[in-house]
Amino acid sequence: MFKKIILTLVIGSTALTLAACGGGQNPQNVTSQQQVNETAPPEQPNSTSYKTIFKNSVFLGDSITEALSYHDILDDVNVVAGAGKTTELSLISGDVDKLAERNPQHVFIMLGSDDILLPPQITDNPKQYSLKFYAQLIDSIKEKLPKASITVLPVTPVTAEAEKVEPRYKNIDDYNQGLQELAGKKQIGFADLSSIFADSTHFYSSDGIHFKPEFYTRMLDLLKAQVK
Template identity: 25%
Template sequence: MKMKKTLLIASLAVNVLLIGAAGVIVNKQGGMGFIEEQYQAMKSKEEFPEYYRQKKDIFEALEGESADKIFLGDSITDHGDFQEYFPDEKVLNRGIAEDTTKGVLNRIDEVVSRNPEEVYIMIGVNDIAAGVKKETYAKNMEKIVQSFDQEKTRVVLQSLLPVNNDSFNNDLPNSRVDDFNAILEKVAADNNSEYVNLHPHFEDGNGQLQKEITIDGLHLMGEGYDRWIEQLGEQLPEN
């Protein structure tokens, strides 16, 4: 009997300690607000992030209009003001932060419906971060390219840019960026689209994104966008 009482007291003590530790963790994370956030995250069955869904809905709600150029991609595209570089043309930005090839495929119909004369695609760094297999990435890119009628739309695949791991994230290796760029070049060749290799014009000689043109090791400063547009002009033949 004495042994059972001792075990009961020990069990209660452990439970109190665990509850106390959980309370400390929750308090550090923001109290009840943290619990609510976690609950909502578990309850949500949405496949794509809120920002993605908002932007997709905004794009689809806009009245259909033809475009001279569309830039399609993730946050690196999303942050660019491409219309400023082509003031005499109708340019649409269809970048969405954190997007992947899966996300692009989920919204590609809206992009195609704009009947662009040219579409410039840069997507894949978030696929790398998410651990997407190279085979899956290649299939998704082929589907994206094949969504366009290349008799009407010039499809340009742009290489992924290097990452500066000192400033950004060592878990996103540039060796994977190189692997995905090789896939992009092959997809372009196999589907009679064009490939622009931006990568060597942004790396520092050691395979890293040049520090002076990035804000955080991944996203670009103004000089980076200037260089991007300059390389499109230099590498692409005129239609």
């Protein structure tokens, strides 16, 4: 019963307040339709090669991760993600079982963008609250997929304009430091994506939070050495 209450609170709060998935509007509609459609190109160059390279991988995450399959860069089977997904929701909504069914050799976790925005009705310390469930999620994946490699991806930065709208995004660097420390404790990989943003901000969609397809191809180029 307690779990169901928490899940209901998180879902309700996410749909109403989490700017990472639509600035207070319905997150699924905004992310999957407005934000993504406005940036989707007619074709995705080299999408076939990425699908081949990452055919034995699954990316677990939220709306930012979900765009990998939406933009047809990776196949649906290689992505387990959804708008508004937090680490707790991922853990208790059966995502690990979905991973186990697909039996990947490599698992990439990209969660935390929505955890940072958890409201005070859920917790007054989003980082601590989130990393507790992140650790449980990693342990559960290890148990279900003992032979799979696991790599944690950091929460992606937002634009200065997006940070002005939602000041809690200032906590991204601190949260990522916690993620890197957790990955070290769990003896799994942690991928640094900072080089993607070092010289450009043109990867962002209009909300300054989500991304155009070019970001994902750059990200996969950085990660492909880990799956060879």
